[in-house]
Amino acid sequence: MSELSYLTDMDGVLVHEDHMVPGADRFLAELIDNGIKFLVLTNNSIYTRRDLRARLTRTGLDVPEESIWTSALATAKFLDSQRPGGSAFVIGEAGLTTALHDAGYVLTDRDPDYVVLGETRTYSFTTITKAIRLIEGGAKFICTNPDVTGPSLEGSLPAAGAVAALIERATGRSPYYVGKPNPLMMRSALRALGAHSETTLMIGDRMDTDIHAGLEAGMRTILVLTGISSKESAERYPYRPTVVIDSIADLIGRTSDPFGNA
Known part of the structure; x- marks a missing residue:
């Protein structure tokens, strides 16, 4: 297989909270040593690339900033393609606001083109109410990702998709989700x-x-069993990954041809 590249999810594949999945460092080192291009993806829009690089470094993973891609960056790219130099009311953290600023967007609560909802640990009734009224006033509704919960050491946390459902119920307007599985x-x-x-x-x-x-993007897929899905739960879906492996460590030594020309 020529010019092989990888996109890999972050949480559940390379890391669990603040701990590296065993073998993830050797897998990434092998990609770099073999000159294989890769991006680490996350639906989480809270953090900037610099923040995520620092988080990964603390777990023992050395990932360059330019090798990280977030739903916040994808959202900023999408909005820039739709309405260059537009405006947005944002519910989110630095990862999202920085990406939109870098794309030339003005962040405002006065007649914005878009309401953009991302992840935050401080959702407030006041900002959600403001978002609802702006959408009722004509702002387009964008959400960085549809995840309804996110992980924490204490258990599940409400995520952007759950708050989007609240706003959708209040306004009757469905958001356009940019992140996976889009x-x-x-x-x-x-x-x-x-x-x-x-x-x-x-x-x-x-x-x-x-x-x-x-699958929707036309790629071959690899499911690892170190995160959310299990072999049993995977069987419930009407589609299948190309291959199922126990861990990212199973790809070490096989990155140049993980399917053995199958």
């Missing part, structure tokens, strides 16, 4: 990587986002 995020990552779907593999731990998005 293949738009995968295509934007492929463009950022300068890669083609036919020679790019998607590695993920979730059937409903990672594998779904990879």
Whole structure:
């Protein structure tokens, strides 16, 4: 397989919270040593690339900033393509606001073109109410990702998709989700990587986002069992990954041809 590239999810594949999945460091080192292009993807829009690089470094993974792609970056790229130099009311953290600023967007609560909802640990009734009224006033509704919960050391946390459902119920307006499983995020990552779907593999731990998005974007997919989906739960879906492996460590020594020309 020529010019092979990888897109890999982050949480559940390379890391669990603040701990590296065993073998993830050797897998990434092998990609770098072999000159194989890759991007680490995350639906989480809270953090900037610099933040995520620092988080990964603390777990023992050395990932360059330019090798990280987030739903916030994909959202900014999408909005820039739709309405260059537009305006947005944002519910989110630095990862999202920085990406939109870098795309030339003005962040405002006065007659914005878009309401953009992302992840935050401080959702407030006041800002959600403001978002509802702006959408009622004509702002288009965008959400970085559809995940309804996110992980924490204490258990599940409400995520952007859950708050989007609240706003949708109040306004009757459905958001456009940019992140996985929308293949738009995968295509934007492929463009950022300068890669083609036919020679790019998607590695993920979730059937409903990672594998779904990879398939929709025309890529071969690898499901790892170190995160959300299990062999049993994967069988419930009407689609299948190309291959199922126990862990990212199973790809060490096989990165140049993980399917053995199958």
